[in-house]
Amino acid sequence: MSNTTPADLGPLDILARYRQAMLDKDADALADLYAVDAVHDFPFLFPGVPERYQGREEVRAGYRRSWGASPAQPQEIREVAVHQSADAEVITVEQVVIGTVATTGKPFRVPGLLVIRVREGRIVHVCDYMDGLGVAHAMGRLSAVAASLEGTA
Numbered sequence: 275m276s277n278t279t280p281a282d283l284g285p286l287d288i289l290a291r292y293r294q295a296m297l298d299k300d301a302d303a304l305a306d307l308y309a310v311d312a313v314h315d316f317p318f319l320f321p322g323v324p325e326r327y328q329g330r331e332e333v334r335a336g337y338r339r340s341w342g343a344s345p346a347q348p349q350e351i352r353e354v355a356v357h358q359s360a361d362a363e364v365i366t367v368e369q370v371v372i373g374t375v376a377t378t379g380k381p382f383r384v385p386g387l388l389v390i391r392v393r394e395g396r397i398v399h400v401c402d403y404m405d406g407l408g409v410a411h412a413m414g415r416l417s418a419v420a421a422s423l424e425g426t427a
Contacts, residue, residue, distance in 0.1 A: 283395040285365040286356070292390070292397070293351045296371070299341040305334030309396040320406030321419045346382065346413065348373040354385075363391050363398075375412060382412030 283291075288307055295304035308314070314327040314336075323340065327333045354368035367388040374381055387403040410419040 281395040283392070285358075285363065285390055285392040288392045288395070288397060289356070289365065289367060289390065296351060297348050299348070301334050301338035301341060304337055305330050307397050308333050309393070309398045312396065312398050312400075314397075314400045314402060316402050316404065316406075318403050318406060320404060321410060321422060323406065344413070345376040345378075346373055346409070347376050361391075363393055365390055365392075375414070378414065380412070380414075382409075384408050384412065 291307055292304065295301075295307070308330040310330050311328075312330055312333065314333050316323050316325055324336070327336045348371050350372045352370045352372060354370060356368075357366040359365060367390065369386055369388070371384045371386065372382070384405050385408070386405065389399075389401040389403075390397060391399040407416065407419070410416045
């Protein structure tokens with residue numbers, strides 16, 4: 275994907291590209307969808323993930339780091355629903371990421387909700403409500419995460 279996104283791309287166009295970048299685990303393709311000063315928030319507790327990426331380059335570095343360290347191999351993003359807002363820049367997406375853990379062969383399903391704001395063909399804000407404990411469970415790390423949350427790890 276090029277470094278430029280045509281300004282006429284709306285939220286649904288960007289969502290399709292966003293999902294493809296997620297399936298490909300392509301941090302560059304994902305980050306290139308964001309405005310330079312975009313914000314990506316993770317409002318729910320997700321151990322090992324910061325509460326926010328501030329700016330395109332933090333999105334790029336953060337996803338490159340997390341995807342590089344993760345044995346999760348997403349194979350499908352199943353759309354539950356896409357809700358268009360009265361604000362033409364905003365969509366809310368209910369979805370489930372389905373895949374396999376490469377190290378164990380175990381399948382996983384991670385539900386999530388995204389609220390995406392797109393302006394002039396770029397993502398300017400994402401609220402990413404992902405089931406972080408579900409991810410830890412799928413990766414076989416739930417006990418370690420629970421222990422770290424209790425301060426015993």
